[in-house]
Amino acid sequence: MNHRQFLVPMIGIAFIVLLMQAFTYTDTGESLPLAKYFYDKFQHFGAGISCGILGCYIAFASGSTTGTRFVLFAFLMSLVIGVAWEVIEHVWPSINGGTHSYTSIDTITDVILDCLGGIYAGLWYCKK
Numbered sequence: 001m002n003h004r005q006f007l008v009p010m011i012g013i014a015f016i017v018l019l020m021q022a023f024t025y026t027d028t029g030e031s032l033p034l035a036k037y038f039y040d041k042f043q044h045f046g047a048g049i050s051c052g053i054l055g056c057y058i059a060f061a062s063g064s065t066t067g068t069r070f071v072l073f074a075f076l077m078s079l080v081i082g083v084a085w086e087v088i089e090h091v092w093p094s095i096n097g098g099t100h101s102y103t104s105i106d107t108i109t110d111v112i113l114d115c116l117g118g119i120y121a122g123l124w125y126c127k128k
Contacts, residue, residue, distance in 0.1 A: 006057035006125075010050050017046040044082070044110045048117020051078040055118060056125040071122030078118025082111045 020043050055077030056070045064070070086107050092098075 006053055006060065010053040010057070013046050013050040013053070017043050017050065020046070040106075041109065041113055044113040045117040047085075048078040048082060048114035049121045050117075051081045051114065052118030052121025053125070056122060060125075067126030070125045071119060074118045074122030074125070075115060076118075078114045078121075079111070082114030082118075085114075086111060 020039055052074030055073035055075070058077065059069050059073035064073075089102060090107075
C-alpha cells in the first residue's frame with residue numbers, strides 16, 4: 001500500500017461531506033427540515049469513514065500491517081473526532097449566544113454513526 005490509497009479517498013469523502021453540509025442550509029441560514037434528520041446521519045457516517053481512513057493511515061504510517069490494528073485505529077479515530085465534534089456542537093451555541101436545539105438521542109446516534117463509518121473504513125482497508 002502507498003500513501004495515495006489513504007489520502008485520496010479520505011479527502012474525497014471529506015469534500016462530499018462538506019458539500020452536503022453546504023447544501024443543507026437555506027440562504028437564511030436555517031437548515032432544511034429533511035436535512036436535520038436525513039442528511040445529518042449521512043454526513044456523520046461519511047465523516048466517520050473519512051476519520052476512519054485517517055486512522056488507517058496513521059496505523060499504516062506507524063508500520064502496522066495487521067488488519068485488526070487498522071480497524072482499531074479507524075474506530076478510535078472516528079470515536080475521538082466524533083465525540084469532539086459533538087462537544088463543540090453543544091458548547092458553540094452558548095459561546096455564540098445561540099440556542100441549543102440538539103437532543104441526547106441525536107448526539108448518541110451521531111456518535112454511533114461516526115463509529116460505524118470508522119469501522120467500515122477499517123474493515124475496507126483490512127481487506128486490502
